[in-house]
Amino acid sequence: MNTRDHYILTGARVVDPARGIDEVMDIGVANGIIVEPSSIRKPEKIDLSGNIIAPGFIDIHVHLRQPGNTGAETIATGTMAAAAGGFTSILAMPNTNPCCDSAGTIELIKRESERNAKVRVYPCGCLSKNSDGKEMAGIGSLKNAGVVALSDDGRCIQNNELMRHVVAYAKSFDLPILDHCEEESLKGDGVMHEGKWSVLLGMLGIPSAAEELIIQRNIIFSRMFDWKIHMQHISTRESVEMMRRARARGIKVTAEATPHHIALTDENIKKFDTNYKMNPPLRSEDDRQAVIKGLKDGTISIIATDHAPHTMTAKEVEFDYAPFGIIGLETAIPVCLTELYHSGILSMSELVSKFTVGPATLLGLNAGTLEPGTNADITVINPDEEFVYDVNTSFSKSRNTPFHGTKFKGRAEATIVGGNFVYRRKEQ
Amino acid sequence: MSISWTQKDLLEIYDLTAAEIELILDTAEEFKKVCLRNVKKVPALRGKTVVNFFIEPSTRTRVSFELAEQRLSADIINMSGSVSSLTKGETLLDTVKNIEALQADIIVMRHSAPGAHMLIAKHIKCGVINAGDGSHGHPTQALLDVFTIREKFGSLKGLNVSIIGDILHSRVARSDMWALLKLGANVTFAGPATLCPREFEEVGVRVCHNLKDALVDADVVNLLRIQHERQADGFFPSTGEYSQFFGLNRDSAQFLKPDALVMHPGPINRDIELSSAIADGPQSVILEQVSNGMAVRMAVLFLTAGAL
Amino acid sequence: MTNKTLIFDKSRMDEALTQISAEIISEFKPGTKSAKPLALLGIQRQGVPFAHRLRAKILELSGFQSLEGVLDINMYRDDYSLRKKKLPIIRETDIPFNIDDCNVIIADDVLASGRSVRAALDALTDYGRPRLIRLAIMVDRCRYEFPIRADYVGFVHKAPVDKKILVEFEESEGADGIYEMLWDKAGVFKG
Numbered sequence: 001m002n003t004r005d006h007y008i009l010t011g012a013r014v015v016d017p018a019r020g021i022d023e024v025m026d027i028g029v030a031n032g033i034i035v036e037p038s039s040i041r042k043p044e045k046i047d048l049s050g051n052i053i054a055p056g057f058i059d060i061h062v063h064l065r066q067p068g069n070t071g072a073e074t075i076a077t078g079t080m081a082a083a084a085g086g087f088t089s090i091l092a093m094p095n096t097n098p099c100c101d102s103a104g105t106i107e108l109i110k111r112e113s114e115r116n117a118k119v120r121v122y123p124c125g126c127l128s129k130n131s132d133g134k135e136m137a138g139i140g141s142l143k144n145a146g147v148v149a150l151s152d153d154g155r156c157i158q159n160n161e162l163m164r165h166v167v168a169y170a171k172s173f174d175l176p177i178l179d180h181c182e183e184e185s186l187k188g189d190g191v192m193h194e195g196k197w198s199v200l201l202g203m204l205g206i207p208s209a210a211e212e213l214i215i216q217r218n219i220i221f222s223r224m225f226d227w228k229i230h231m232q233h234i235s236t237r238e239s240v241e242m243m244r245r246a247r248a249r250g251i252k253v254t255a256e257a258t259p260h261h262i263a264l265t266d267e268n269i270k271k272f273d274t275n276y277k278m279n280p281p282l283r284s285e286d287d288r289q290a291v292i293k294g295l296k297d298g299t300i301s302i303i304a305t306d307h308a309p310h311t312m313t314a315k316e317v318e319f320d321y322a323p324f325g326i327i328g329l330e331t332a333i334p335v336c337l338t339e340l341y342h343s344g345i346l347s348m349s350e351l352v353s354k355f356t357v358g359p360a361t362l363l364g365l366n367a368g369t370l371e372p373g374t375n376a377d378i379t380v381i382n383p384d385e386e387f388v389y390d391v392n393t394s395f396s397k398s399r400n401t402p403f404h405g406t407k408f409k410g411r412a413e414a415t416i417v418g419g420n421f422v423y424r425r426k427e428q
Numbered sequence: 429m430s431i432s433w434t435q436k437d438l439l440e441i442y443d444l445t446a447a448e449i450e451l452i453l454d455t456a457e458e459f460k461k462v463c464l465r466n467v468k469k470v471p472a473l474r475g476k477t478v479v480n481f482f483i484e485p486s487t488r489t490r491v492s493f494e495l496a497e498q499r500l501s502a503d504i505i506n507m508s509g510s511v512s513s514l515t516k517g518e519t520l521l522d523t524v525k526n527i528e529a530l531q532a533d534i535i536v537m538r539h540s541a542p543g544a545h546m547l548i549a550k551h552i553k554c555g556v557i558n559a560g561d562g563s564h565g566h567p568t569q570a571l572l573d574v575f576t577i578r579e580k581f582g583s584l585k586g587l588n589v590s591i592i593g594d595i596l597h598s599r600v601a602r603s604d605m606w607a608l609l610k611l612g613a614n615v616t617f618a619g620p621a622t623l624c625p626r627e628f629e630e631v632g633v634r635v636c637h638n639l640k641d642a643l644v645d646a647d648v649v650n651l652l653r654i655q656h657e658r659q660a661d662g663f664f665p666s667t668g669e670y671s672q673f674f675g676l677n678r679d680s681a682q683f684l685k686p687d688a689l690v691m692h693p694g695p696i697n698r699d700i701e702l703s704s705a706i707a708d709g710p711q712s713v714i715l716e717q718v719s720n721g722m723a724v725r726m727a728v729l730f731l732t733a734g735a736l
Numbered sequence: 737m738t739n740k741t742l743i744f745d746k747s748r749m750d751e752a753l754t755q756i757s758a759e760i761i762s763e764f765k766p767g768t769k770s771a772k773p774l775a776l777l778g779i780q781r782q783g784v785p786f787a788h789r790l791r792a793k794i795l796e797l798s799g800f801q802s803l804e805g806v807l808d809i810n811m812y813r814d815d816y817s818l819r820k821k822k823l824p825i826i827r828e829t830d831i832p833f834n835i836d837d838c839n840v841i842i843a844d845d846v847l848a849s850g851r852s853v854r855a856a857l858d859a860l861t862d863y864g865r866p867r868l869i870r871l872a873i874m875v876d877r878c879r880y881e882f883p884i885r886a887d888y889v890g891f892v893h894k895a896p897v898d899k900k901i902l903v904e905f906e907e908s909e910g911a912d913g914i915y916e917m918l919w920d921k922a923g924v925f926k927g
Contacts, residue, residue, distance in 0.1 A: 199627040202563030202602055203542050270442075272543025316521055318541035320562070433823045451825075458808065458826045467862035470811035734816050734823035 005419070006030045008037045011049030012380070017353035018055065018360075018369035027053055029376040032419035036372055048380055051413050054352045055369050056088025056377025058359040059329065060178070061153070061232060061256065061304035064090075064121070067108055068097025073309035073397050075109070076116040078329070080395040081307070083423035085329035086412030088377035089120040089367060091178075091359075094131070095154040101126040101137040103145035110146060118422045119415070120377070122148045122363065127166050127177065133157040136166055143173045148363050151178040153232060156214060158184055167221045167229065176228035176362055181214035181239075182280070191320055193266040193281040201270060203319070206281055208236040215239050219246045222253045230362055231255040233306050235280040237290035244299045254362050256302035257291050259328055259335035264288075264402060274315045274322035275402040278308065295354065296345055302358035305332045309398030327396050330389075330412075331403045337383060337410030348383070355379075380414035382425075387411060433731045437549045437556040440565045441606040449607060452727050453575050459730070460723035462499065473500035473733050476533040481524070482559065483509035484540040488694055489559050489568075492718070493536050496725035500733075505532070520544060521551055528552045534732055555732040563597050568728055569693055570603035572721040574611060576713055577648050579720070580689055585612035590642040592674060593652030593701055594623045594663075600693045601652060605633060618642035619652075619674060622663045639674050643683040650691040651676055651701045667700050677703035681711075689713050739918040740902070744891060746912040749874075752890030756872055757793040759888050763870075764839055767800035772867055773838045775803035779856050780810075780827040782845035785905040786874055790843055803838070805831040812855035835864040841888075845903035847873040850884035874903050875914060 009027045016022075028037035037043070059082065065073040073081075075092075082090050092109060094100030100109070106123045113121040125142030129135045131152040139150065150170055156179060157163045170177050187210045192198050194205025215231050219242060222229040234240065234255045243255050260278065265285050268276045276282060294300040308325025315322050336354075340346040346354075360368025367377060391404040415423040433451065441449070462470055478497045482490050485508060497504050509515070513523055520539075527535060534555040537545060542564035549556040560566045577584055589608050595601045595617045608615045609632060616634040617624055618641070626635050636642055643649060654670055664670050671677075676690065677699070684690075690702075690712045698704050707714060744752075766774045776794075778787030784806050791804050810824040842856050853871060860866065873886035878894050895901055895916050902915040 196627040196630050199596070199625045200602070200631065201542060202565070202597075202599060272546040313519070316547070317519055318539065318547060319543045320541040455826045458811075458829060461829060462811070465863060469862070471858065472811045472813075472816070730811070730826075731823060 006040045006042070007044040007046055008040060009046050009048050009053055009378070011047050012051045012053040014053045014370065015348050015352045016055060016370045017349045018357050019371060022349050027370060027378070028372075029416070029419045032376050034370055034372050034374055034376050048413075050382065052348065052381040052383055053370070054379045054381060055356040056367065056375075056415070056417065057086050057333075057355040057379045058089045058091075058365070058367060059087045059305050059307070059332070059355070060091040060149070060302065060359045060363065061093065061258075061306045062090040062329065063093045063095070063306075063308045063325070065309055066096065066112060067105065071397070072311050072314070074116075075112045075121065076118070077395060077397045078307070078309070079113075079116075079118040079121060081327070081329040083118040083415045083417070084395045084412065085331070086333050086379045086381060086415050086423075087119055087329060088379060088415060088417045089122060089365070091122045091124050091149060091363065093153045094124045094126045094151060099126050099131055100124060100142070100147070101129050101131070103138070103141050106142060106145035106147060119417050122365075124149045124151050124178070125175075126150065127152040127170075128157055128162070131155040133159060133162065136162065136169065139166075139169055139173055139175065143175060147175065148365070149178050150175050151180065151232070153178065153180045156180050156182045156184070160217060163217070164221055164224070167225045167227055171225055171227040174364070176230055178230045178232050179214065179218055180232050181211050181218065181234070183210045183213045186210035186213070191277065191281075192269050193283045195266060195284050197266045197269055203269070206279070208238060208283065208287070211236055211280055212238045212242065215242055219243075219251060219253055222246075223251045226252060228252045228254070228362065230302075232304070233258050233261065233280055234300065235261050235283050235291065236287045240290045240294035240299055243294065244297070247299060254302060254358070255294070255300045256304040257295060257300045258304060258306050259332045260326060260402065261288065261291055262295070262303075263335050263339050268402065269319075272319045273402070274317070274319055275326055275400055277319060277322050277324055278306070278326050279324035292340070292345060295340065301354065302362065303332070303336060303354040304359070305329055309396055310400050312399060315400045326400050326402060327394070327398050328401070329396065330394055331401060333381060334389065334408035334411045335403065337381070338408045341383070342409050376416060376419040378416040379412065380416070381410065382413040383410045385409070385411055434735050436553075436732060436735045437545070438567055438728050438732060439545045439549060439556065439558050441567045441570050441603045441610070442565075444610070446610045446612075449571070449574065449610060452571055452724065452731065453578055455731060456571070456575055456720070456723040456727035459726040460720065462726070463719065463722055469499050469501060471501045472730050473497065473502035476502045476733055477505070477531060478502045478534045478536060478729065479505045479507060479527050479532045481507045481512075481527070481535055481537045483512070483514065484538045484560065485509070486538055486560070489538065492721045493559060493725050496722050496729060499722075500726055500729055502729070520548065524548045524552055524554075528554050533736055534729065553736070555736055557728060557732060560599055563599050563602070565603045566599040567603050568721070568725055569600050570607040571728070572717055572724040573604050573650065573691060573693075574607045575720045575724055576691065576717050577689065579716075580713070581647065584608065587613045587647045588616065588645050589613050589648040589650065590616040590618055590646040591650045591652065592618045592639065592642055592676070594654055594658060595619050595628070595652070596623045596625055597655070597658070598652050604650065605631070616642050616646070620664050620670070623658065639680055640683050643680060646684065646688055648689045648691060649676065649684065650693070652693070653695065653697055654701050667697075671700045675699070675701055675703065676706050678705055681706050684711070691717060693717070740915045741917070742913055743893065743916050744914040749890070749912050749914060752874065753789055753793045754797070756888040756890060757790055757797055760790070760841065760872070761794060761798045766794065766798060766802060773803060773833070774800075775805060775833065775835065775838050775840050777805045777807050777831070777840055777842050777860070779842060779844040779852060780806060780808040782903050782905075783843045785908050786845050786872075786903065787843035788907075789905065790841075790872060803833050805833065807831065807842075807856060807859060809852055809855035809859055812858045814851060814855070829859075831863055835860065835866050837865070837867045839868055839870070840866040841870045841872050843872045845874050846901045847871075847876045847886050848879045850880055850882035853884045854882055875901050877901060
């Protein structure tokens with residue numbers, strides 16, 4: 001990729017919700033930092049007219065599968081997919097093998113990222129040892145090793161006594177908790193949303209209550225300990241409603257929604273295509289509308305992909321047996337622009353904040369803005385380009401997406417990390 | 429004049445139009461005559477290879493398909509899940525691709541996982557016939573059920589058909605429902621509240637938890653087998669209670685119209701969902717269902733083979 | 737606008753029916769004491785009205801009512817895999833009598849390759865053992881692919897390969913007539 005030291009991005013519409021900016025202006029980059037354009041002598045000018053420039057997008061829910069499942073993805077391929085999707089930073093989920101419950105695994109990830117990652121990789125530690133939900137993980141040493149958050153993603157601590165201790169302890173190390181909210185006995189062997197379609201199709205369902213019960217638990221603990229608990233991938237009307245009420249009371253809870261929960265519903269399962277199988281499952285149209293409303297009124301402040309690569313061998317089996325999860329780094333911006341921006345539901349600034357201000361605030365990162373002095377992490381978006389997504393062009397090792405062949409309007413045009421162009425669409 | 433039956437697979441009733449269902453039934457009528465004459469065989473599938481792949485075990489359906497295939501002069505292989513390479517960890521796709529490599533023409537498969545047939549049909553050239561996929565569907569059962577009803581009533585338009593029992597876990601109920609709705613019948617599901625979900629009302633089915641309501645105007649009553657395992661799982665307290673409230677016996681049968689048909693996909697739990705008196709009585713067409721199943725399966729195999 | 741041209745009209749058809757019926761009566765002398773049962777079996781589809789007309793004509797000429805049945809041969813074809821996914825509809829087979837020891841006359845509208853008759857012979861022998869089988873044909877195109885020839889023929893007409901012969905009857909198509917018509921490339925009628 002091109003390495004430039006000093007340049008000015010000109011002609012683009014700069015959308016920086018952290019500073020309330022939405023106008024055409026120049027952005028200056030020098031030595032990997034954003035600077036006032038006027039301070040650069042003899043800058044190279046890069047014309048980005050027709051595009052949108054935003055602070056580098058942050059995806060706080062990405063499975064890189066390294067160590068342990070590199071057949072599906074590696075740090076190198078996953079971060080390349082992130083770059084192609086317009087993301088400059090990602091939070092790597094800890095359900096690797098071995099999982100991130102010890103400093104050693106965090107070190108491995110950091111070292112591998114330094115060598116091969118295309119974008120910034122922030123490590124996330126486990127809440128419990130082996131994510132088993134029985135004993136607390138070494139949260140202090142994980143903090144020292146460099147994690148910026150804690151999660152048992154994939155699993156969820158069921159023992160409330162343990163969870164309360166984890167919340168209190170995590171707070172003392174200033175680590176937000178990202179919880180995959182799922183009550184295990186209600187989830188059972190379910191493979192799709194429990195509703196009209198699971199009944200019509202004769203499949204075991206996962207009731208909305210499985211998510212809602214844990215969200216309520218987490219709201220209570222967040223209030224009790226006055227600590228940041230973030231609900232990953234919320235998907236039901238009641239979940240959004242509970243979050244709305246909790247946030248109105250000032251409780252420190254946040255939530256994210258995934259692009260697939262914004263775009264798709266459980267009716268798609270009638271094709272028995274495992275590219276529609278994920279957890280939490282695609283829900284009803286009513287739930288989808290509630291999630292969109294939650295994004296609109298700020299109840300849901302973050303969009304995250306839950307990029308979950310699986311090999312074709314793993315996914316091309318009977319629906320009941322397939323693992324949950326789909327890739328999503330490269331379709332996040334097209335899906336969100338098409339479903340939320342072009343449909344008039346969110347303004348560009350509101351949409352950009354879900355990928356910038358929202359995640360940066362949760363994780364306490366000095367990012368998510370184009371204020372001079374911050375890292376030159378920049379996302380360039382072509383908001384109007386219409387195209388048909390071809391998964392075979394993906395940089396991910398995996399191909400498990402429901403969006404192959406879907407028409408979108410808008411996509412990532414270029415991605416800049418620390419001043420370097422790590423992705424430029426026209427050169428592909 | 430020819431028709432284009434271009435579908436190499438029969439995966440679910442949901443995919444078929446009413447005209448396509450009627451075509452299968454008309455074809456089955458002629459094959460039924462073959463089964464009733466002295467030489468019960470025609471050369472229509474001569475030289476074709478059919479593999480019966482019953483991963484979920486079955487006796488009745490498998491025998492019915494086997495005999496149908498023999499009467500069409502096909503060559504047959506029987507495979508069951510327990511002796512296939514699936515037990516060695518081979519994926520379903522690899523297993524069926526191996527079957528395809530043996531130049532099989534049609535695979536008749538029963539599987540406990542819903543949608544398994546859709547998965548394999550996409551990847552192999554063989555015709556795929558669904559002999560049951562979990563609780564999702566059993567299209568040939570639905571076809572033989574509507575064939576039996578049509579034989580007696582001529583047309584299904586406006587007929588009241590009640591299906592009674594464990595609807596929640598029943599692939600027969602689901603496939604019957606789609607076939608009946610497409611042919612214009614009025615469908616009622618009846619059973620205990622835990623086993624008879626109201627969500628079916630959203631596709632136009634009447635749902636009730638009272639046996640009498642389901643019987644009074646019914647032209648056809650289809651009893652489903654109640655499985656003892658459901659009692660262990662907590663869906664209902666005992667088979668005795670089930671039988672008392674949902675069993676069709678002399679007492680409840682008094683609510684039936686005199687010319688109403690009594691059907692059951694088999695095997696019957698005598699005196700639980702259906703008493704012997706009714707099962708063996710004049711309104712029962714249960715054994716005819718079995719004969720009709722043969723004819724319907726011959727028709728389905730014939731049409732599928734023609735589309736390969 | 738049609739490519740359909742009339743080659744034999746109603747009166748010619750009637751002549752042919754009369755002639756074939758006379759030949760049958762002459763050979764089988766139905767109604768006499770020693771005669772075995774005589775049956776006319778129409779091959780679906782157009783053989784069916786043809787057989788029906790023959791039966792009526794035999795009755796008119798001899799006073800004798802022969803047996804009648806219909807036979808569909810589509811379960812006995814030899815060309816399923818060649819038909820490019822256009823499956824034949826299986827029509828009614830109804831043989832309401834025992835064909836054992838019967839004199840059976842198979843009736844079909846057109847004899848071309850002879851394969852349909854071959855299929856009819858196989859089908860018939862799965863129903864029993866006739867005493868003998870004869871073949872009555874309205875139009876013989878002489879495009880034989882099998883060593884099968886008709887015993888009673890209405891017309892010999894060697895139409896070109898690209899033309900189909902249509903034999904129509906008042907009871908099924910509205911009027912009697914035998915026509916030539918162009919096939920198109922897909923094997924479907926033009927016009």
